[in-house]
Amino acid sequence: MTADPGAATRPRNRRQLIVGAAGRVFSELGYHTASMEKIAASVGISAAALYRHFPNKYALFAECADVMVDRLVVALDEVPASAGLADVLAAVTGVSVAHRASGGVYRWEARYLNHEDRRRLRSKFAHVVGRVDAAVQHERLLRDDRLRAVAALGVIGSVAMHRTSIAQRRAEELLLASALRVCETDPTVRGGAPHVELPALPVPRTRRAEILAAAVPLFARDGFASVTNGQIAEAVGLAPSALYRHYPGKVDILAAACLQAAGLLAQGTDRSLHDVAGPREAVVALAATYVAYSFEHTELNSVAEAELAGLPDGLRRPLVLAQREHIAVWEQQLRLVRPELDPRQARLLVHAGFGVVVEAGRVLRWRDSPAHRDAVTTLVVSALGL
CATH class of the missing domain: 1.20.58 (Methane Monooxygenase Hydroxylase; Chain G, domain 1)
Incomplete structure (x- = not known):
């Protein structure tokens, strides 16, 4: 009996290699854009070989x-x-x-x-x-007080949410120091965060705007891939076919939601930096604005953050540019306050601040109040090292 030549060269840790590759693909592309074919290609095997280890994409994702x-x-x-x-x-x-x-x-x-x-x-x-x-x-x-513990973990976990190139040891040093500062900070002591008034969501006055307003909470609750055109149409009292008069497809509704989120944040940022006294005050204002935006527009923000990777390149590109411009504002002001940081280090800490907002907001169940906004802003400022 002739042995299978592939069996002799098949690595014993192939399942581990598959899970590692799949984690990278899911993280980069999002669940609904990732495919078993793309994952198999990243491991260097066929899709059929992949299915010998996992029956479907969900099983692989869960592992x-x-x-x-x-x-x-x-x-x-x-x-x-x-x-x-x-x-x-x-x-x-x-x-x-x-x-x-x-x-x-x-x-x-x-x-x-x-x-x-x-x-x-x-x-x-x-x-x-x-x-x-x-x-x-x-x-x-x-x-x-789990808020500090969760916020510190948000600092550390933020490294998975961006691609800033930085040496592993330096990243560990910066994130560890940032997380320790968060743990040492009493979030109940007000840090002088400015009051923030964000631009309000526009009142839906057209059918297109009504569709967008109805789709966002569905995307936030169930994920873009799980929401059907029929569900969106039902929410606004339309037949599913009528959606196409206003949007070419469901993905265009998602792109519109992401653009709306980027626009609200950009307007809020511009307002927050008007007449600030200096770079430290600018960073505090940026932190307070981002916290306010995250609490006030939680569903819209979660959709924009979670689903951006799954957009086609043409729809994603302007959103990525807007995101980079926003981070560049933070980076510039932070480096004026902490000139010892190089651009990559500053960017790493900016994302650490975002991680604080995400995890602290979750533990507070996104219940919006002045006390919650102040507490999270205080933790963000500490994460940044101000």
Whole structure:
């Protein structure tokens, strides 16, 4: 009997290689744009070979999400119970930076997991948060306050949400120092954040605007790929075929939502920087504005952040440029305050600030109030090192 020549060269860790490659593809392209064919190609195997390991894309995605959080759990379990906060955060930072290319699976793509898989994932992540929270309490003699622990993890996890090229060791140093500052900050002490009044969402006065307004909460709740034209049409009292009179396709509605989000943030940013006294005040104003925007326009922002990667190149390009321009404003002002930072380091910290907003907002369930805005703004400013 002749042996299969492919069997002799097939790596024993092929399933591990597939999960690693899939995590990178899902993080880069988003769940609905990633395909089994693209994942197989990134591993250097056929799609048929991929299906021998995973029955479908969902099963592969669910394992990717599990593997990422399992790495964090294992890393923390190896840290002695008596270890200090810095050691606990360093363990999380090392894993997050080493696997940054696939870390986006958990941050935004968990919406595509079914209820049971999502519950299991949240339970594992709660273990990670609990370990960090316990270290914060022990070292700082604080009462149970998960906000700081979650915000610190947001700093560290932010490295998965951008592609800034920076040496691994330097990234770990910057993120660890930023996360420690967040843990040392009392978010209940007001830091002098300015009051922010954002431009309001426009009142839908046309059928096109009504369609957009109806689609955003559906995309935010279920994910773009799961929402049908029929659901959107039903929400505005139209037949599904009538949508095409206003948008060429569902993806064009998504692009319009992302453009609306970018426009609101840009207007708010311009307002916040009007008549600021100096670069430090500018950074605080930027932080307060981004926090206000995230709390006030939570659904719109979550759709824009989660679904941007899945847009076709032609629709995505202007949005990516707007995003880069926004970050460049932060970077410039931050470097005026902290001239020791180079552009890449400043950019890394700006994204760390965004990570604070995402995770702190989640733990606060996005309940909008002046106290919540002030607390999160204070943590963002600390993450930036001001």
